[in-house]
Amino acid sequence: MFGLKGKITVMLLGMTALAACGGGGSGFGGGGGSGPGGIRDQQISQESRQRLIESGALPDPNHDSIFDLFDNNDDPNVTVEVNRYIWNATLEILDFMPIEAADPFSGVIVYGYGTPPGGGRAYRATVYVTDPALDARSLRVALQGRGGGAVSRETARAVEDAILTRARQLRIAEGNL
Template sequence: MMRRDTRKTRAVSAGLLAAALVLTGCGGFGQREMDPETRRQLEQSGALAPRDRDTIWDLFNNRDDPNVTVEVNRYLWQASLEILDFMPIEAADPFSGVISFGYGTPPGGGQAYRATVFVTDPALEARSLRVALQSRGGAVNRETARQIEDAILTRARQLRIRDGRL
C-alpha cells in the first residue's frame, strides 16, 4: 500500500514539474507593452528587472557589480548606530537599509524606547532617513522621532566632514 502511494506522489510531482516548465516557457502571449517611461522608472527603483534579464534564470548570472549592490548612505548608517547606541541591535540589513533596535533607556531618561531606522537612499539628505520610535506604552510623539532623525543627520554630516579632511 505504501509503495503505491509513493508512485502516485512521484507521478503527481513529475506532472506538476512538467506543467511549471511549460508555463515558464510561455512568454508574454496576449500582454501589452508597457509605457517606456513607466518601465524606466520601475527599473530604476528596482521594482522591475532590467530588459537584459529575460528569464528568471538570468537573476542567477551574478552580473551585478558588488560595489554598488548596497545602496544606503554609510554616514547615515553609522550615525544611526552611534546615536542609538543605548538600544540593543535586534537586526540590521545593509542591503535593505533597515536597522531594528530593541528597548533601551536613553542616558538620563526614565522611559524605554525601541526604534526602527530605515535608510532609503545613498544620498546624505533628510529624505533618505526614516525613524519609527515606540515606547512600552505605545506610539511616541512624531516630534520626538523627528528630533532623533535630526540628531542622526547632524552626526552623519559630522562624519562626512571628518572624512573630507583626510
C-alpha cells in the same frame, strides 16, 4: 491501437526527424554549420572567448547551475544603496539600544528596547535609510515606548535630527565635502 512494434517505429521516425533538423545545412545564416567554413571549425582566441562570456553571448563555464545566475556576487561596497554616513550615524546615536536586525542592502535597522542616557523610559526603534543621498528625505525613524504605542512626532524628529547632524559631521570629518 499500435502494438509494440508500431510504437517503436513511431519513436524511431520521430528521433530521425529531430536529428535531421539540427544538421549543418545552409539555413538562414548560410554556411553556419559544422562543414568547411562553419562556426565550429573556427578557433576562437581565449581573449575573444572571455569577452563573449562577459557579454553573455557564451555561457560561463564557472556556473554550476542556472540558479547561480541569480546569485548576487557583486562587491557589496558598490551595490549597497544606502548612505553610509546616515547608517553609521544611526549606529552611533542609538548605541544604547540593542540591535535585533540589520540589513544594509535594504537599509533597515531594527532595535530592541533600550533606555537613553539620562532618560527614564525605554524605547525601541526601527530606522529605514531609503536613499544613498545625505538628505533628510533619506531617513525614516519609527519610535515606540515600552508602555504604549508610538511616541510623539517631536521626539522622533529630535532623533532624526541627531542622526542627520552626526552624519554630516562624519562626512565633514572624512573630507568628502
